[in-house]
Amino acid sequence: MKRIVVLCGGKSGEHPISCVSAGSVVRTLKDCFQITPVGITRSGEWVEVPLEEVCSWNLKDLPEIKAEGRKKIEAVPGSGLFLDGKKIGADLVFPVLHGVGGEDGAVQGFLETLGLPYVGCGVFASAACMDKHYTKLILKASGLSVAPGITVDARGGIDAASVAKRLEEEGISWPVFVKPAWGGSSVGVAKVEKPEGLQKALEEACKVSWRILVEEGISGREIECAVLERKGEKPLAALPGEIIPGSPSAFYDFKAKYIDTSLCRVQVPADLDPSSQRAIRAAAVKAFEAVDGRELMRVDFFLKKNGQILVNEINTMPGFTEISMYPSAWKSLGMSYKEILVDLVENAV
Ligand SMILES: Nc1ncnc2c1ncn2[C@@H]1O[C@H](COP(=O)(O)OP(=O)(O)O)[C@@H](O)[C@H]1O
Ligand SMILES: [Mg+2]
Numbered sequence: 001m002k003r004i005v006v007l008c009g010g011k012s013g014e015h016p017i018s019c020v021s022a023g024s025v026v027r028t029l030k031d032c033f034q035i036t037p038v039g040i041t042r043s044g045e046w047v048e049v050p051l052e053e054v055c056s057w058n059l060k061d062l063p064e065i066k067a068e069g070r071k072k073i074e075a076v077p078g079s080g081l082f083l084d085g086k087k088i089g090a091d092l093v094f095p096v097l098h099g100v101g102g103e104d105g106a107v108q109g110f111l112e113t114l115g116l117p118y119v120g121c122g123v124f125a126s127a128a129c130m131d132k133h134y135t136k137l138i139l140k141a142s143g144l145s146v147a148p149g150i151t152v153d154a155r156g157g158i159d160a161a162s163v164a165k166r167l168e169e170e171g172i173s174w175p176v177f178v179k180p181a182w183g184g185s186s187v188g189v190a191k192v193e194k195p196e197g198l199q200k201a202l203e204e205a206c207k208v209s210w211r212i213l214v215e216e217g218i219s220g221r222e223i224e225c226a227v228l229e230r231k232g233e234k235p236l237a238a239l240p241g242e243i244i245p246g247s248p249s250a251f252y253d254f255k256a257k258y259i260d261t262s263l264c265r266v267q268v269p270a271d272l273d274p275s276s277q278r279a280i281r282a283a284a285v286k287a288f289e290a291v292d293g294r295e296l297m298r299v300d301f302f303l304k305k306n307g308q309i310l311v312n313e314i315n316t317m318p319g320f321t322e323i324s325m326y327p328s329a330w331k332s333l334g335m336s337y338k339e340i341l342v343d344l345v346e347n348a349v
Helices: 015-029 051-055 106-114 123-130 132-141 160-169 195-206 254-259 274-290 325-331 337-347
Strands: 003-009 034-040 046-048 073-076 080-083 092-095 149-153 176-180 190-192 211-216 220-228 241-245 264-267 296-304 309-315
Touching (some): 092 106, 106 123, 123 309, 132 211, 176 195, 195 211, 220 325, 274 309
Antiparallel strands (some): 073 080
């Protein structure tokens, strides 16, 4: 039986979501593999978390891993992970982590330094997809379309008037979306109708990251496509899913994602004409290859009325609860949640 370490929690704002994803993953895989969960606290300590505790986590409780009362995990470069001075036997690590410090290449590089193989994208793809500014540069260079916009460096302060001027010079029309370059769960993302609203939106985004994207608001459907790559095979795109807002002005913000899920509906598979479906699946595979993806990612799109496809962003460790888009997309092609997870573990390098 393969021995796997499941990493959960983490330093980002998506800590509780990671725990919920890890709960689903561990409940499903505990009969197939010998699992040692390792929790990462908000301040970055690695601690022991009992398997039964992880199995009990769900979205209702928004779990938090605290260091108090837990044993520390030690890490030795080239050797791996240790608990109470004893090596934790592990064939590989499943980093069920979202956002900065988990999905951005930092943990991936650390695991490589420890000499532990892991599930999912490597250092480069993880880092490239965490920073939306660089994701867009790579996608554009590979011939994929993205939303028009500008990037703002807020380290020297925020000057909304000069941002508004740059938007005008670039011919970007309103409303715009202001968003942190490295964020997640829509935290710090705002739709801004008029230049007067820019200052406040930039200040909010700046709390998450000093690099800020200001993009033309795209009116179109929001489509997400799961990609899976098995060892030695070409990446495969699942049937795309759709985020359907409950009202015309709503967007997929934090509240709609996790608090009041009736604000937006998730439909898998999306109701698409065959040519749009084909184009989106092809673009998802192209995006996967452009950023040097490995094993899995979810590529998020806008589909405009005129049929144009824009890539919005890429998640290298998408939400992994049983109802999340990534596993649901494979279910619609006949692969169960468990089969997908086993596949990811078996294909990890
Ligand atoms: N340029 C845009 N045009 C229209 N809607 C957008 C745009 N950028 C973001 N959004 C909306 O904001 C949501 C969150 O933005 P996104 O870039 O996906 O950040 P996150 O990484 O936080 O999910 C999207 O799902 C979409 O509803
Ligand atoms: Mg998103």
